[in-house]
Amino acid sequence: MESEFYIKSFCHIKDNKVSLNGTVIYNDNDTLDFLDFIKAAYRSFDTKYPKFFKMDGLSKLAFLASDLILREEKLNLEDENNIAIVFSNKSSSLDTDEKHQESIQNKDNYYPSPAVFVYTLPNICIGEISIKYKLHSENSFFIFDSFNAEYLSDYTNSLLSANKANEALCGWVEFDGVAYDAFLYLVSRKGTTIHTKQNIVNLYNT
Amino acid sequence: MEVLKQELKENIIEQLNLEDIAVEDIADDDILFGDGLGLDSIDALELIVMLDKNYGIKLTDPKEGREIFASIEVMAKYISEHRTK
Numbered sequence: 001m002e003s004e005f006y007i008k009s010f011c012h013i014k015d016n017k018v019s020l021n022g023t024v025i026y027n028d029n030d031t032l033d034f035l036d037f038i039k040a041a042y043r044s045f046d047t048k049y050p051k052f053f054k055m056d057g058l059s060k061l062a063f064l065a066s067d068l069i070l071r072e073e074k075l076n077l078e079d080e081n082n083i084a085i086v087f088s089n090k091s092s093s094l095d096t097d098e099k100h101q102e103s104i105q106n107k108d109n110y111y112p113s114p115a116v117f118v119y120t121l122p123n124i125c126i127g128e129i130s131i132k133y134k135l136h137s138e139n140s141f142f143i144f145d146s147f148n149a150e151y152l153s154d155y156t157n158s159l160l161s162a163n164k165a166n167e168a169l170c171g172w173v174e175f176d177g178v179a180y181d182a183f184l185y186l187v188s189r190k191g192t193t194i195h196t197k198q199n200i201v202n203l204y205n206t
Numbered sequence: 207m208e209v210l211k212q213e214l215k216e217n218i219i220e221q222l223n224l225e226d227i228a229v230e231d232i233a234d235d236d237i238l239f240g241d242g243l244g245l246d247s248i249d250a251l252e253l254i255v256m257l258d259k260n261y262g263i264k265l266t267d268p269k270e271g272r273e274i275f276a277s278i279e280v281m282a283k284y285i286s287e288h289r290t291k
Contacts, residue, residue: 039225050244053225111259114251115222 003153005160006191008167009072010203011065013041013182020068022206034180038064054115055128056096057180062087062125062173063132065182069169070133073186077134084138084165085126086156087184088172092143093122095177125173138164147172147183149200156187157195172204210282218278221256222249234279242277250275262290 012019018026018041026044031037038060042052047067055063066085075081096119103112118124123141130139138159142151156168171184183204187195193203215229218238222245232243239245245253250271257263257274263285265271274284 050224050226053223054248111255113255115248118248 003157003195005157005187005189005195007193007195007199007203008186008188008191009069010171010183010185011068012206013038013061013065014180018064018068020072022203025068034175034178035060038180049132051128055125056093056099056116056119057177058089058093058095058122058173058175059119059125059128061175061180061182062184063128065171065173065184066129066169067132069184069186070129075133080134080136082137082166083133083135083186084156084159084168085129085135086140086142086152086159086168086170087123087126088142088144088148088152089122089174090143090145091174091176093120093124095175096120098177129169147204149197149204153195153197153200160187160189207282207286210286211278214278214281214285217256217260218253221252232278234282235277238275238277245275257285260291261285261288263288 009021016028016031016037017024026041028037028040031040034057042060042064045068052060052063096116100112100116100120103116104110122143123139126139126141129135140155144151152170156170159165159168168187169184170187171182173182173184174180185200185203193199211234212229215232218224219227219229224243227243236242239250250268253275254265254268254271257265265274273280275281
């Protein structure tokens, strides 16, 4: 059955590059460390959201990719926006979980950081995006072994068909402490690229 | 006391990841929370941990932090009077 929904826009962050709708908008081949790269990319887009620096790596990655898509929507931030979020990854919040574990490992030097602890769930990154864009909407974070376009498309179609949301920001946001890969896309009721599993896979592999 | 104030400003910037703020941007009497530096409730918890770790001060009631963390001036005075390390 053909989907009645469309992929309106998409963003990739991978291999020291940020691209929006297939066009590279930031490229930094000199920075190898993820945190240096993502902060430099953030600054290049003039986002001006100081909370970004307090986020863990996964949230920085998800926030930046989402922000690049949603800023184009010119949302009214005075009102609630009914855009669902459906994210997925493989490593959950493992990078931050390990940082927290290190801080409680030594009973004689036991100073767990509240600012680290609050990020020991993967869906916290959804909260960060929801706060900025006032998304009081459905959200889910799935853990898969690899990018699962079929599950995401079925779930998103179900959400939109049931009118649980007007649009849905979906995709894969993976960070294991070293490697990172974000591919997020906005599913809407209008657009040109039909929201199918094959089209999602094609865009992911672009 | 001036050395302690300088140390507090440096630690707050580092511990709370205030990357767009320099030591010179924080006046001794600046309000740290709300409209001041814009710190939030998680930052308050982080400051409680910092007091314990760096100065041996254990706050048993987080509400105490509201008064102690009013400004660098107030924090420095409290720490100098209560520190155990």
